[in-house]
Amino acid sequence: MRAYLNGNEAVAAAVKLARAEVVAAYPITPQSTIVEKIAEYIAEGSMAADYIRVESEHAALAACYGAAVTGTRVFTATSSQGLAYMFEMLHYVSGCRIPMVMAVANRGLAAPWTIWADHQDAVACRDTGWIQLYVETAQEALDTCLQAYKIAAHPEVLTPIMVCLDGYVLSHTEEIVDVPDQEAVDRFLPPYRPEYKVDTGRPYVFGVGAGPDVYPAFKFYQQQSMMKAKEVIKEIDREFANLFRRSYGGLVDPYCCSDAEVILVVMGATAGTAREVVDFMRRQGERVGLLRLRSFRPFPVEDLKELLRGAKAVAVLDRDCSFGYEGVLATEVKAALAELPARPQVAGFIGGLGGRDLTPEDLAGIFRQCLAGVRRLDKGEAIIIGGGWQK
Amino acid sequence: MIKIRELPEEELVQGSYACAGCGGILAVRLALKVLGPETVIVTTPSCLLGVTTFYPQLAFKVPCVNVTFPSTAAAVSGVAAGLRRRGKKGVKVVGLAGDGGTVDIGLQALSGALERGDNFIFICYDNEAYMNTGVQRSGATPLGARTSTTPVGSVGRGEERPKKDMLRIVAAHNIPYAATASIGYPQDYLTKVKKAMEVEGPAYIQVLSPCPPGWGYRSDLTVKLARLAVQTGQWPLAEYVNGELTVKEIRNPRPLNEYLAPQARFAHML
Numbered sequence: 001m002r003a004y005l006n007g008n009e010a011v012a013a014a015v016k017l018a019r020a021e022v023v024a025a026y027p028i029t030p031q032s033t034i035v036e037k038i039a040e041y042i043a044e045g046s047m048a049a050d051y052i053r054v055e056s057e058h059a060a061l062a063a064c065y066g067a068a069v070t071g072t073r074v075f076t077a078t079s080s081q082g083l084a085y086m087f088e089m090l091h092y093v094s095g096c097r098i099p100m101v102m103a104v105a106n107r108g109l110a111a112p113w114t115i116w117a118d119h120q121d122a123v124a125c126r127d128t129g130w131i132q133l134y135v136e137t138a139q140e141a142l143d144t145c146l147q148a149y150k151i152a153a154h155p156e157v158l159t160p161i162m163v164c165l166d167g168y169v170l171s172h173t174e175e176i177v178d179v180p181d182q183e184a185v186d187r188f189l190p191p192y193r194p195e196y197k198v199d200t201g202r203p204y205v206f207g208v209g210a211g212p213d214v215y216p217a218f219k220f221y222q223q224q225s226m227m228k229a230k231e232v233i234k235e236i237d238r239e240f241a242n243l244f245r246r247s248y249g250g251l252v253d254p255y256c257c258s259d260a261e262v263i264l265v266v267m268g269a270t271a272g273t274a275r276e277v278v279d280f281m282r283r284q285g286e287r288v289g290l291l292r293l294r295s296f297r298p299f300p301v302e303d304l305k306e307l308l309r310g311a312k313a314v315a316v317l318d319r320d321c322s323f324g325y326e327g328v329l330a331t332e333v334k335a336a337l338a339e340l341p342a343r344p345q346v347a348g349f350i351g352g353l354g355g356r357d358l359t360p361e362d363l364a365g366i367f368r369q370c371l372a373g374v375r376r377l378d379k380g381e382a383i384i385i386g387g388g389w390q391k
Numbered sequence: 392m393i394k395i396r397e398l399p400e401e402e403l404v405q406g407s408y409a410c411a412g413c414g415g416i417l418a419v420r421l422a423l424k425v426l427g428p429e430t431v432i433v434t435t436p437s438c439l440l441g442v443t444t445f446y447p448q449l450a451f452k453v454p455c456v457n458v459t460f461p462s463t464a465a466a467v468s469g470v471a472a473g474l475r476r477r478g479k480k481g482v483k484v485v486g487l488a489g490d491g492g493t494v495d496i497g498l499q500a501l502s503g504a505l506e507r508g509d510n511f512i513f514i515c516y517d518n519e520a521y522m523n524t525g526v527q528r529s530g531a532t533p534l535g536a537r538t539s540t541t542p543v544g545s546v547g548r549g550e551e552r553p554k555k556d557m558l559r560i561v562a563a564h565n566i567p568y569a570a571t572a573s574i575g576y577p578q579d580y581l582t583k584v585k586k587a588m589e590v591e592g593p594a595y596i597q598v599l600s601p602c603p604p605g606w607g608y609r610s611d612l613t614v615k616l617a618r619l620a621v622q623t624g625q626w627p628l629a630e631y632v633n634g635e636l637t638v639k640e641i642r643n644p645r646p647l648n649e650y651l652a653p654q655a656r657f658a659h660m661l
Contacts, residue, residue, distance in 0.1 A: 021473075021476045022469065022472045022473055022476060024465075024468070024469065024472075049476075050472040050475060050476055052468050052469065052472055052507070053507065054465060054468070054503055055465075055499055055500070055502065055503030055506075056465075056499060056500075056503070058459070058461055058462060058465070058500075059462060059464075059465030059468075059499070059500050059503055060465075062458050062459065062461075062462030062465035062466045062469065062500065063465045063466065063468045063469035063472070064469060065458060065466060065469060066433065066456060066458065066465070066466035066467065066468065066469025066470040066471075066472075066473065067469035067470065067472050067473035067476070068469070068473070069456055069470070069473070070469075070470055070473025070474050070476075070477055070479075071473065071477055072472075072473045072476045072477065074469075088459050088461075089459055089462065092458065092459055198431055198454045198456065198470060198473070198474070199454060200428060200429050200430070200431065200453060200454060200482055203449070203451065203452060203453050203454040203455070204449075204454060204455075205444045205449050205451070205454075205455045205456075205457065206454075206455070206456045206457060207444075207456065207457030207458060208444050208445065208446040208447075208457065209436075209440060209441065209444055209445040209446065209457075210445070210446045211445065211446075214446050214447075
């Protein structure tokens with residue numbers, strides 16, 4: 001069925017199709033309309049789930065955790081300060097290997113107080129042991145939520161997933177979305193029935209204490225699962241493509257990269273604008289490309305090496321900042337390419353903070369600046385690319 | 392009325408690392424004899440967690456879900472909802488937390504869960520300070536008590552504020568059942584656990600659970616002090632049933648000194 005949906009409605013539709021059984025949430029802009037929509041589904045009887053109206057985001061995730069250990073499929077959503085408030089629980093959920101899905105409608109963090117998009121909230125949760133997938137469109141938000149339930153519950157992964165969609169730009173913008181049939185989704189996504197669950201007949205402890213003798217083992221297996229997830233994310237994207245005829249490339253989504261001199265790396269909805277800019281500049285004869293990073297954790301080092309090795313310069317556009325250094329993604333891309341023998345120059349740019357528009361001119365400016373650097377390099381002059389850039 | 396003689400022999404918590412004379416583990420052990428095996432415990436980093444569920448130990452013979460310090464009651468709601476979705480009827484979901492995890496950091500989540508009216512029992516084992524981290528004061532520390540963050544010196548005279556009246560806070564949520572109890576009066580305590588099991592909706596029990604290292608007394612005095620707290624009027628045995636308050640009357644209260652004198656935390660007051 002084709003429908004006009006914004007990103008939040010697309011997420012809600014996916015959660016319903018995934019047959020989530022317990023939803024706990026606290027309202028926060030720009031996430032709220034996701035859980036409002038789910039509440040409507042439950043109220044009208046089209047979705048069979050318990051809706052726990054909690055008093056905070058910390059409690060939302062604790063309630064989801066409690067419900068998940070009884071063997072139910074759960075969902076929550078948040079943004080910004082709410083995600084920050086969940087931070088402690090994020091580790092509990094990932095450490096207990098709860099395969100849950102949470103939508104994060106990305107939004108900047110206060111102060112100064114803001115409700116508009118950037119990636120600071122989710123990027124700051126990089127090391128919480130959650131898989132983070134960033135989407136470009138409402139369609140991808142829907143499809144990725146369905147994929148996420150399957151990836152998270154894969155027996156070799158068992159890791160929670162954040163599906164990150166840019167606040168307002170995706171959360172509140174409507175597009176035509178193909179909503180799959182329930183029957184097809186049921187074929188793709190079987191019910192969640194974990195091996196270990198709360199059962200008075202077979203008592204287990206969830207969230208044990210661990211001394212220095214065994215704590216590292218828990219973390220070792222967590223890391224192994226996260227590395228394994230790279231393969232699983234790709235595999236499930238292929239499986240999804242077979243059933244629904246849509247694919248997002250798994251970990252990364254390259255566009256015009258094979259012969260590009262300059263490649264721009266972004267996450268999220270900015271990729272939509274960047275695609276247009278690449279097309280425009282290609283028509284002008286510039287060899288530019290785009291690499292949209294879909295999976296921020298696990299970090300697709302191998303794919304980045306493969307796709308970026310031929311470029312002369314790589315521009316990384318972060319919608320976040322690791323204060324005192326640079327954009328987080330820029331650091332990560334540099335590290336990923338460090339081992340390449342003839343590696344491209346990598347320039348970090350920070351933009352689009354707190355909902356500031358990233359216009360086609362801005363992105364074209366980044367490309368031109370990098371191309372100019374590359375040209376100087378061709379002439380044997382010293383290269384000076386980027387550094388800090390702000391609108 | 393619970394008859395002690397008729398309690399089952401079976402222990403649902405054993406093999407714990409609790410200190411000798413631990414009032415907290417006694418409170419949990421006794422409650423489980425009434426709650427029975429169809430129980431799920433939800434608990435939080437605390438003395439209880441520290442002594443019962445360190446990998447690969449499982450001192451509980453019932454499922455145990457540990458969650459973050461502020462979130463016991465929120466996870467209770469989740470477990471209750473999950474069991475409901477799975478069609479598991481007749482399983483009691485019991486939140487267990489110390490006074491810090493109940494009256495301080497856990498208060499918000501508890502308030503939320505009480506307000507939602509979920510069917511659960513919340514037992515606060517009150518040892519009147521943060522014992523697991525080294526006896527720091529909590530909102531449940533009584534006036535004058537010495538703790539590691541309310542030390543006694545030339546200026547400091549121990550805890551400066553009276554104990555938080557948690558029973559009234561809980562009762563103000565208009566829940567069907569709320570009570571205080573003491574491990575020194577097991578029949579009264581276990582009868583209250585039984586009543587809590589029988590109500591539909593949230594039930595709250597705050598049970599006084601003396602702590603030998605935290606209070607500074609000989610570990611064989613736990614039960615005696617838990618009785619003296621009641622007999623000296625320091626720990627009223629109170630009960631709200633559908634909003635009606637009853638308090639056990641203490642005829643001929645014993646001198647306060649009998650309760651305070653054996654405890655190092657009050658030594659500066661005597």
